[in-house]
Amino acid sequence: MIFSNTLIYWYLQNNRELPWRKTKNPYFIWLSEIMLQQTRVAQGLSYYQKFTTDFPTVFNLANADESTVLKMWQGLGYYSRARNLHFSAKQIANELNGEFPSTYKEIIKLKGIGDYTASAIASICFNEPTAVLDGNVYRVLSRYYGIDTPINSSAGIKEFKTLAQSLIDETQPGTYNQAIMDFGALHCKPQNPLCETCPFSDSCVAFEKKLTKELPVKEKKIKVRKRYFNFLVIKTDNDTTILSERKGKGIWQGLYQFPLIESNKVINKDELILSEEFINLFPLETTISLFNPKEIVHKLSHQHLYTQFWIVETANSAETTIKWSEIEKYPVPILIANFLEAFQAEK
Template sequence: MTFHNSLIAWYLQNKRDLPWRNTTNPYPIWLSEIMLQQTRVAQGTPYFLSFVEAFPTVFDLANANEEQVLKLWQGLGYYSRARNLHQTAKHIAFDLNGQFPNNYKALLKLKGIGEYTAAAIASFSFNEAVPVVDGNVFRVLARYFDIESDIALATTKKEFTALASELIPKNNPALFNQAIMEFGALQCVPKNPDCSQCIFRNSCAALQKKKVHILPIKSKKLKVKNRFFNYLVAQDEEKQTLIQKRTHKGIWHNLYEFPLIETEKEEGFDYMANNIRNHFFKENTITNILEFNPKSIIHKLSHQHLHIKFWEITIKGKIEKGINKEDLKKYPFPIVIHNFIEKD
């Protein structure tokens, strides 16, 4: 049997029953592909189900306000995906009359859709013979064909795309793309794959050469940046607090947070208390400052680690533009702040 025939036969026997499969409707396929970027299937599936329940069609998503979308996305991370998703839904609903572009090149022009997502939608929805190349595909092809090219390089992406283009059956591209991704997710996993049970155990070059553990090759990531966030959780006599919207570009854009002091390093109580008294809540009298978590919560993002402390500040009188705890829960927050609010 050829490579693609073996792969498809394996897929039909082993594939997972996922809610966005067994459809050619581009809307749920697009949703699932955006949600599963940088996200495991197990984590992304509940979010997908919540989204299609809240927004059954692209028109429903387009007509939602951004805060609704961000609130449903809360905890999934990489929030620019949600903002781009919303903008693209508006474009498809209002400019394209709800019709998704039906080919790879046109799909690429949509905001938030890159080569991988465009290929997935084009093949799954419109049966276009364009290969998907994601981390799973890199791994399967690198091992099967013993390719040592650095997958962090753009030139390598072109190399793998060209190879996948040769392998993909023109009469059944959707099934092949699903199969090779699923094979990488379930069988040809990153660490300690069970090669003894693999359908390619007699033809995989990496297995024959004992190189499975080193392929694919990827150069080291950039150094992670450490940042130190101090959130000021005020409470007045009416048990109201204060929040603000993150409007500047960067992490958590358009999500909400408590007033923030970012420092160069982790600071102690005396430094923070002086800073808070001198620069915050000047319209009110601060009666008490409490370090809620003396040990920082470390929240890891792909390119930075946030060292987060919450400072509880008791205010005499009433805070201007204060918000009560029940209304607080309606706003979209970064998950680390959401968890703090839920525990408090």
């Protein structure tokens, strides 16, 4: 049987019922595809419900403040997705009369949409035979065809893209694309794939040669940078604190945080107080205590953040203060959200 037919037959019997599969509205499909980039279905589900409820049309999303969108995205990670989503929503609303572009070529022009997402939307919503290439597709194809070209090399990307495109069912490209992804996610899994009950077991190269565990091949590991964060949590007499937006290029752009002093190791109270940055922030007398006795290690994909939260009691209130009662309105990294939960519980 043809590869795509076997796949679609499997899919018709085993597919998951997911909310975005009940619609072909490109706006909803777009939302789901952005949320699911590098993100598991279980983690993205509630965010999809929240966004489609609060922003039922692209105009609702376009009219929201960026900070509101980021607040709704809080906890999902990769926040540039939310910023780009919002940027493109405004573009669709204002320049395209709210009409989502209908071809791969036009869709991929939108910020935040690359080859995968453009292929997914074009095939699912507009029946255009453009094959998706995601982690699942790499795994299924590398195993079935026994291809050991690294999937994160430029040669690998080209090779797999060509192969994927040659396999697509042009009469039902959207179903085919979702079938190969679901098959990868549920059956041809990274660990412990279900080879014993696999519809492809009679022709899968990796199964025949016992190479399942070796495929797909991925080149080079990422290196992790260690950083040492000291957040200064200010408590004033009138229940205010300082929270400021992270600007610039690095992590958590557009999210808010307490004043931050970064050091090159875990430091103690004396070292903190004597630092130039601290003196600049608090020239007057303060009372300081460390909230978390053992530093919190917050792990990002490329950084490990060794974090201490310092409670700083002071009488003077700077210009940029906010009220503690309004702190939950601000989008914050999960590291800070977790601190706030523990801190408020203790009060």
